[in-house]
Amino acid sequence: MWGGRFAEGPSAIMREINASIPFDKALWRQDIAASQAHIAMLEAQGIVGADDSKAISDGLNAIAAEYEKDGVPEDWDLEDIHMTTEARLSDLIGPAAGRLHTARSRNDQVATDFRLWVREAIDQMDAGLAALQRALVIRAGEHSRSIMPGFTHLQTAQPVTLGHHLLAYYEMIRRDRSRLADTRARLNESPLGSAALAGTGFPIDRDATSSALGFDRPTANSLDAVSDRDFAMDYLYAASVCALHLSRFAEELIIWASQPYGFVRMPDTLSTGSSIMPQKKNPDAAELVRGHAGRVIGCHTALMITMKGLPLAYSKDMQDDKPPVFEAAGLMALSIAAMTGMVADSTFNMDRMREAAELGYATATDLADWLVTEADIPFREAHHITGAAVKLAEKRGCALDELPLSDLQAIDDRIDESVFDALSVDASVAARASYGGTAPEQVDRQVKRARAELGMD
């Protein structure tokens, strides 16, 4: 492509270090779409004649059919997807192929292709997350009254409903989707026509290529357009936060599926056995979701570090932008699908969860709250009295509501019989009916809102 200036070809190591075709062949669809938009614009602007334009466009269609059928050939001498396609076009239609690259550079070409690819990856991730949200909302609706222990420090804190716990993840995914939507909106400007870095002297129409490719507008600064990879970093950040949410959830399922907990039975289809221990059923899918989160965060970090300190405009370092984005997109698709399956098909052991909620003095706060509302005791003092009751129950080896009234009254004589109504896990959960709280009525309300948001009814 540039033989004119060179006396010698590249060394073997140069060819290998330079070649991006092994990974950027993933951009072939976007590359052909952008070339089609470009040639149509060049023709409309009178920069390329109708015959050559038609030959180029037909040739690009033929190449797309070849790639679809046989894959993209990997010739390191052709470096990347852009040169691979152009060389093939030249084989097919001869010298007219050389007109396609008028008023364009690989720098604006790759920036355009990559934006198109990331835009699609965003749409796919968003669709996957919507499916995960639907699974969460369905299970939350089934379990708006199911009681489990809520934890802080992984110590039993207060009883909650399983539906409420599942909806916590619904909210996280909701933010993930809104981060993706922000990323998409900012990404959706067309770099095409920025050329190498400075724009072009040809009378191009950047609005035409921008709208042909579904962008909102052309980018406003050609130097920025060819050297900006914010859209890829935004995407990787959004993916990292989402991966981290999935990882926290996976971690909980792993704990819940352990025998001492026994809160959940994972679907066979998303578990593995052991080659030596016949009784084992391991939550490998959840563990890999947890593991993948580390890799996705690594992808984000990798691109940030690649971009740090690059002078304007394009430098070849930027070719390294694609592998982390492709890798993260693949990991996210798998992780989201695996989580969706686990949510949809896990069996929750509600007896076990309720039993656990009844241990660990989860309703101690309810006793303190009762002392405040029924006996007008300041909360700090009520906290102290309740602490004494827990200490006594612990000594006796019984639950709070198993302490005889006389024992409770010995701790504080303002306590009466009606306290027992407040000490059951059901009463505790029902009492927490503040907006967004764990009471079944609140959970039902949030399930309803979520279903409406997802258009499920």
Ligand code: ARG
């Ligand atoms: N394969 C290159 C990349 O992915 C395309 C851009 C090449 N531009 C250049 N000036 N060498 O970044």
